[in-house]
Amino acid sequence: MLVGLVLTENAARVGVEPFFLELIAGMEEALTPHGITVLLLVVPSADAERDTYRRWASDRTVRAVVVVNLVHDDPRPAFVASLGLPAVLAGRSAFDGFSRVVTDDAGALTVAVDLLASLGHRVVGRVTGPADLVHTADRTEAMVAAAGRHDIRVHLVEGDYSASSGVRGIEELLAVVPPPTAVIFDNDVMAVAASRSGIDVPGQVSLLVHDDSPLCELAVPPLAALSIDVHEHGLTLGRVVLAALDGAAPAEHPGPPVRVLRRASISPV
Numbered sequence: 198m199l200v201g202l203v204l205t206e207n208a209a210r211v212g213v214e215p216f217f218l219e220l221i222a223g224m225e226e227a228l229t230p231h232g233i234t235v236l237l238l239v240v241p242s243a244d245a246e247r248d249t250y251r252r253w254a255s256d257r258t259v260r261a262v263v264v265v266n267l268v269h270d271d272p273r274p275a276f277v278a279s280l281g282l283p284a285v286l287a288g289r290s291a292f293d294g295f296s297r298v299v300t301d302d303a304g305a306l307t308v309a310v311d312l313l314a315s316l317g318h319r320v321v322g323r324v325t326g327p328a329d330l331v332h333t334a335d336r337t338e339a340m341v342a343a344a345g346r347h348d349i350r351v352h353l354v355e356g357d358y359s360a361s362s363g364v365r366g367i368e369e370l371l372a373v374v375p376p377p378t379a380v381i382f383d384n385d386v387m388a389v390a391a392s393r394s395g396i397d398v399p400g401q402v403s404l405l406v407h408d409d410s411p412l413c414e415l416a417v418p419p420l421a422a423l424s425i426d427v428h429e430h431g432l433t434l435g436r437v438v439l440a441a442l443d444g445a446a447p448a449e450h451p452g453p454p455v456r457v458l459r460r461a462s463i464s465p466v
Contacts, residue, residue, distance in 0.1 A: 199236040200228060200438055201259035204266070205246045215385065215410045216427055217265075220287075223431020224263070224438070231439060233260070247276060254280035261438055263287055264295075268329045285437045287430075289331050293447060296437050300430060300452030302332040303339035305423045306381070308455055309405055310343035313379045317466035318403065321349050322377035324356045324366030324387050333383065336407070340381075352377055356387050363387025364394045371402065378466050379403040385410040385420070392416050392462065403463040418461035426453040 202224075204217065221235050228234065236259060240246050250273075253259045261283040264273050267290050274292035277284045286297040313321055323340060326333045337353065344351045354369045356362035363382060370377055380402055382388035388406040392398050398418060406413050409422035430452050437450055 198231075198233045199259045200224070200233055201236045201238065201249075201253055201262040202265065203246045203249050203262070204237070204239045205241070205243055215412060216408055219410075219427040220431040220434070223428040223433075224435040225431075226428075227432050227435025228438065233438075246273070250277055250280055250282065254282050261285065261442055263434055263438065267331045269331060269334070271331075283441050285434060285441055287434060289335065296441055296445070296447045296450065298430065298433050298437055298450045298452055300332070300425055301455055302335040305407060305425065305455040306336045306340040307343045308457060309381055309407070309423055310340055310347060310349065312457060313403070313405070313463075314343075314347035314349060316379075316403070316463065318377075318379040319347075319349050319466075320352070320373075320375055320377045320379075322352045322354070322367075322370035322373070322380040324354050324363060324370070324380065324382045324391070326356065326358055326383040328355050336383065356383065358384045358386060360386055360390035363390035367391035367394060367396060367402075371396070377402065379405065379463065381405045381407065383407050385412045385422075388413070388420055389416050392418075392420060398462050399464040405463055409458055413458075413460070416462070421460040421463040422458045424456045424458050429453040 224235050263285050265287040267288040278294050284295045286295050289299050290297055352370055352373050354366040356366050370380055385406050388404055389412050392404055398404050404420055406420050406422040409424035413420040413422045
């Protein structure tokens with residue numbers, strides 16, 4: 198028995214990064230005792246993703262799907278529902294026909310700005326994920342609101358989760374006058390690439406990453422991170438999938454809480 202998860206080029210940008218490997222591991226921990234495993238498919242376009250759901254529904258390849266990387270006015274939940282496929286949404290959505298597991302992205306960025314403000318930072322940059330993703334917008338809205346409370350100036354550069362966009366993003370931000378004294382990255386790959394681009398961390402700029410991973414711990418210096426237990430997030434998704442297959446009514450479930458892991462990449466101004 199299979200549960201399907203599709204990553205598209207537009208949604209995942211870099212394919213299977215550490216986040217998704219850990220998420221799937223958590224899902225399988227919940228699902229495997231019930232004879233269910235996760236079928237991951239990486240496709241090149243939104244059309245290919247829809248074709249995949251259509252094929253899975255037609256030949257009954259999977260019992261359910263998990264929809265990730267939700268965008269604004271995302272058409273996929275309604276499309277999957279029209280095919281009769283049970284589904285769980287990994288993220289916030291206006292579509293209430295499926296259960297959702299929602300992490301506190303807004304709360305995470307509020308915690309980040311509060312921390313940096315306590316260290317004396319008054320100009321803060323961020324290399325975001327793709328702007329069309331719902332969780333990117335949630336993070337941006339919360340960051341701007343928290344920065345306003347602390348009288349912090351914010352500069353944003355859109356990235357695509359790739360190493361090259363991390364380097365480009367830090368270069369663009371440090372060219373601002375005055376440059377930020379701290380930069381938040383929306384994933385580990387971008388942050389590690391930036392930290393290896395020749396900048397002095399934290400002497401020139403402090404770095405903070407949204408979502409911890411072994412890459413953050415192995416970086417030099419180790420990167421401070423906003424840690425959401427991705428494995429636990431996957432476990433929750435897996436359990437909600439099981440409930441959906443048992444006929445549970447759609448509901449919203451919270452993801453794991455945010456913790457701040459203070460490492461050597463952040464310091465007072």
